[in-house]
Amino acid sequence: MTWVKTAPDGAEIVAIGGIRKSFFGKSQWRLSMEDAIALIEQDEWRFFVEIDEEKAWLDICEDADGGKTISADGPLKILL
Template sequence: MGAPAQVTWAKAAKDGSEIVAIGGVRKWFLGKSQWQLTTSEAVALMELDEWRFFVEIDDEKAWIDVCEDADGAKTISPDGPVRYLL
Protein backbone atom coordinates (compact mmCIF):
# COMPACT_ATOMS: atom_id res chain seq x y z
CA MET A 1 0.00 0.00 0.00
CA GLY A 2 1.32 3.39 -1.02
CA ALA A 3 2.38 6.07 1.42
CA PRO A 4 -0.39 8.64 2.05
CA ALA A 5 0.21 12.22 0.95
CA GLN A 6 -2.17 15.10 1.55
CA VAL A 7 -2.96 17.29 -1.46
CA THR A 8 -3.31 20.92 -0.34
CA TRP A 9 -3.35 22.61 -3.74
CA ALA A 10 -4.13 21.78 -7.34
CA LYS A 11 -3.55 23.62 -10.59
CA ALA A 12 -6.06 23.28 -13.42
CA ALA A 13 -5.56 23.94 -17.12
CA LYS A 14 -6.62 27.42 -18.22
CA ASP A 15 -9.95 26.11 -19.49
CA GLY A 16 -10.52 24.15 -16.27
CA SER A 17 -10.95 20.87 -18.13
CA GLU A 18 -8.11 18.99 -16.45
CA ILE A 19 -5.77 19.01 -13.48
CA VAL A 20 -2.18 19.67 -14.56
CA ALA A 21 -0.38 19.57 -11.17
CA ILE A 22 -0.95 18.82 -7.51
CA GLY A 23 1.06 19.47 -4.40
CA GLY A 24 0.95 19.31 -0.66
CA VAL A 25 2.48 17.84 2.45
CA ARG A 26 3.62 14.33 3.22
CA LYS A 27 3.83 13.45 6.91
CA TRP A 28 6.16 10.69 7.99
CA PHE A 29 8.09 9.63 11.07
CA LEU A 30 10.86 12.18 10.48
CA GLY A 31 8.47 15.10 10.04
CA LYS A 32 6.80 16.72 7.06
CA SER A 33 7.97 17.37 3.54
CA GLN A 34 6.40 19.52 0.84
CA TRP A 35 6.04 18.14 -2.66
CA GLN A 36 4.60 18.96 -6.08
CA LEU A 37 3.98 16.70 -9.06
CA THR A 38 2.55 16.90 -12.52
CA THR A 39 -0.61 14.90 -13.02
CA SER A 40 1.25 12.27 -15.05
CA GLU A 41 3.84 11.86 -12.28
CA ALA A 42 1.09 11.50 -9.66
CA VAL A 43 -0.79 8.95 -11.77
CA ALA A 44 2.40 6.91 -12.24
CA LEU A 45 3.08 6.89 -8.48
CA MET A 46 -0.51 5.79 -7.75
CA GLU A 47 -0.36 3.02 -10.35
CA LEU A 48 2.95 1.79 -8.93
CA ASP A 49 1.27 1.83 -5.49
CA GLU A 50 4.03 4.05 -4.09
CA TRP A 51 1.88 7.00 -3.01
CA ARG A 52 -1.83 7.47 -2.26
CA PHE A 53 -3.17 11.01 -2.45
CA PHE A 54 -6.02 12.50 -0.45
CA VAL A 55 -7.79 15.78 0.16
CA GLU A 56 -9.01 16.53 3.67
CA ILE A 57 -12.65 17.65 3.67
CA ASP A 58 -14.35 18.35 7.02
CA ASP A 59 -11.64 16.35 8.86
CA GLU A 60 -12.26 13.32 6.60
CA LYS A 61 -9.85 11.93 4.00
CA ALA A 62 -11.25 11.84 0.46
CA TRP A 63 -8.94 9.64 -1.61
CA ILE A 64 -7.99 10.64 -5.14
CA ASP A 65 -8.35 8.01 -7.84
CA VAL A 66 -6.91 7.63 -11.31
CA CYS A 67 -9.52 7.99 -14.04
CA GLU A 68 -9.32 7.27 -17.74
CA ASP A 69 -10.73 9.64 -20.34
CA ALA A 70 -12.40 8.67 -23.62
CA ASP A 71 -9.03 8.59 -25.40
CA GLY A 72 -7.56 6.18 -22.84
CA ALA A 73 -5.32 8.78 -21.19
CA LYS A 74 -5.11 8.46 -17.41
CA THR A 75 -5.51 11.53 -15.27
CA ILE A 76 -6.94 12.97 -12.05
CA SER A 77 -10.54 14.10 -12.44
CA PRO A 78 -11.31 17.76 -11.73
CA ASP A 79 -14.73 16.52 -10.55
CA GLY A 80 -13.28 14.36 -7.74
CA PRO A 81 -12.01 15.47 -4.31
CA VAL A 82 -9.52 17.84 -5.95
CA ARG A 83 -12.38 20.16 -6.94
CA TYR A 84 -12.40 21.46 -3.34
CA LEU A 85 -8.92 22.90 -3.91
CA LEU A 86 -9.59 24.73 -7.16
Protein backbone atom coordinates in the same frame (compact mmCIF):
# COMPACT_ATOMS: atom_id res chain seq x y z
CA MET B 1 -0.51 21.62 3.70
CA THR B 2 -1.26 20.08 0.32
CA TRP B 3 -2.80 21.54 -2.78
CA VAL B 4 -4.07 20.67 -6.23
CA LYS B 5 -3.74 22.82 -9.32
CA THR B 6 -6.57 22.49 -11.80
CA ALA B 7 -6.85 23.35 -15.48
CA PRO B 8 -8.26 26.85 -16.12
CA ASP B 9 -11.75 25.41 -16.63
CA GLY B 10 -11.48 23.38 -13.40
CA ALA B 11 -12.23 20.15 -15.25
CA GLU B 12 -9.04 18.29 -14.37
CA ILE B 13 -6.13 18.25 -11.96
CA VAL B 14 -2.82 19.16 -13.61
CA ALA B 15 -0.46 19.08 -10.59
CA ILE B 16 -0.43 18.29 -6.88
CA GLY B 17 1.96 19.38 -4.18
CA GLY B 18 2.47 20.34 -0.61
CA ILE B 19 4.88 20.92 2.23
CA ARG B 20 6.78 18.06 3.83
CA LYS B 21 7.89 18.44 7.43
CA SER B 22 11.04 16.67 8.53
CA PHE B 23 13.65 16.81 11.26
CA PHE B 24 15.60 19.33 9.17
CA GLY B 25 12.68 21.68 8.54
CA LYS B 26 10.12 22.05 5.81
CA SER B 27 10.47 21.44 2.09
CA GLN B 28 8.03 21.90 -0.75
CA TRP B 29 7.12 19.14 -3.16
CA ARG B 30 5.24 19.14 -6.46
CA LEU B 31 4.28 16.39 -8.88
CA SER B 32 2.97 16.71 -12.39
CA MET B 33 -0.17 14.79 -13.25
CA GLU B 34 1.94 12.28 -15.20
CA ASP B 35 4.30 11.64 -12.26
CA ALA B 36 1.40 11.31 -9.80
CA ILE B 37 -0.39 8.85 -12.11
CA ALA B 38 2.79 6.74 -12.39
CA LEU B 39 3.18 6.62 -8.58
CA ILE B 40 -0.49 5.68 -8.09
CA GLU B 41 -0.29 2.94 -10.75
CA GLN B 42 2.85 1.51 -9.11
CA ASP B 43 1.06 1.47 -5.72
CA GLU B 44 3.83 3.72 -4.38
CA TRP B 45 1.69 6.65 -3.23
CA ARG B 46 -1.94 7.51 -2.71
CA PHE B 47 -3.16 11.10 -2.66
CA PHE B 48 -6.12 12.91 -1.16
CA VAL B 49 -7.35 16.41 -0.58
CA GLU B 50 -9.17 17.46 2.56
CA ILE B 51 -11.94 20.02 2.60
CA ASP B 52 -13.89 20.85 5.75
CA GLU B 53 -12.33 17.80 7.44
CA GLU B 54 -13.55 15.42 4.71
CA LYS B 55 -11.05 13.47 2.63
CA ALA B 56 -11.53 13.06 -1.11
CA TRP B 57 -9.19 10.42 -2.52
CA LEU B 58 -7.61 11.16 -5.88
CA ASP B 59 -7.98 8.37 -8.42
CA ILE B 60 -6.97 7.74 -12.01
CA CYS B 61 -9.65 8.13 -14.66
CA GLU B 62 -9.17 6.88 -18.21
CA ASP B 63 -11.09 8.31 -21.17
CA ALA B 64 -12.20 6.43 -24.29
CA ASP B 65 -8.97 7.34 -26.10
CA GLY B 66 -6.80 5.92 -23.30
CA GLY B 67 -5.81 9.32 -21.87
CA LYS B 68 -5.43 9.36 -18.11
CA THR B 69 -6.25 12.11 -15.63
CA ILE B 70 -6.54 12.41 -11.88
CA SER B 71 -9.90 13.09 -10.31
CA ALA B 72 -11.44 13.07 -6.87
CA ASP B 73 -14.10 10.70 -5.55
CA GLY B 74 -16.84 13.03 -6.72
CA PRO B 75 -17.33 16.29 -8.47
CA LEU B 76 -14.08 18.20 -8.83
CA LYS B 77 -15.99 21.34 -7.91
CA ILE B 78 -15.66 20.41 -4.24
CA LEU B 79 -11.89 20.93 -4.52
CA LEU B 80 -12.09 24.51 -5.71
